[in-house]
Amino acid sequence: MTRTTSPRTSRRAVYETLRRKVLTLELPPGAALSENELAASLGVSRTPVRESLILLVEEGLVQVFPQVGSFVSRVDPDKVADAQFLREAVELASLEDLPAEPDPEIVAELRRNLEEQRRPGLTVEDFFALDEAFHHGLLRLAGHGSAWATVVSAKGHLDRARRLGLQETPPSGFAEQHVDILEAVLSGDVGRARAAMRTHLRAVFDDVEAIRERSPELFASASGSVPVRRNVVVWE
Secondary structure (H helix, E strand, O other): OOOOOOHHHHHHHHHHHHHHHHHOOOOOOOOEEOHHHHHHHHOOOHHHHHHHHHHHHHOOOEEEEOOOEEEEOOEOHHHHHHHHHHHHHHHHHHHOOOOOOOOHHHHHHHHHHHHHHOOOOOOHHHHHHHHHHHHHHHHHHOOOHHHHHHHHHHOHHHHHHHHHHHHHOOOHHHHHHHHHHHHHHHOOOHHHHHHHHHHHHHHHHHHHHHHHHHOHHHEOOOOOOOEEEOOOEEEO
């Protein structure tokens, strides 16, 4: 018997695929988006692609310019800062709720994660996934694991900035920061853990400034520039 995919399932799959491509920079900041080309590459009709782009517009990950077209939004430093503010508030607050006797299974999981972070040859996406799991694990350790979904939903621009930074900076430094954070957590030194976490999370701002200086075309400008159609679409 042939199993059919419901329209709702198809829309969700297309949305998740396009969102992942944007966040992982497979569709880079400023890239033009063609509904026809996206539909062909995904093997679907234009309808779920159009609906998915609308959702991505609502998230600020795609921009539509009348008479010009749809584009992956460029990284917005203001939105990076807003997402960083939310993430830092949640993660620092959670450190105050760490139990006197941390869950040994979660602790073992975090230690295994740190070992994986030191494995040679990790790709950006390998390390990014381990980084996400580590921070989620710390929230779980404090009893706030469900808060991670809220953080994730708000940090699309932040995640793209972090990936741009990981392309430029070896992840080993971040891995060592994770070690320092976990050591402080397990020693019960909340003040040290908070200071280490704050420094770690704010490193993205240095990455943004360095990359923005070299590749300003990846970032939204204060003037609100828009793409212009000539022989090809260019940003002004």
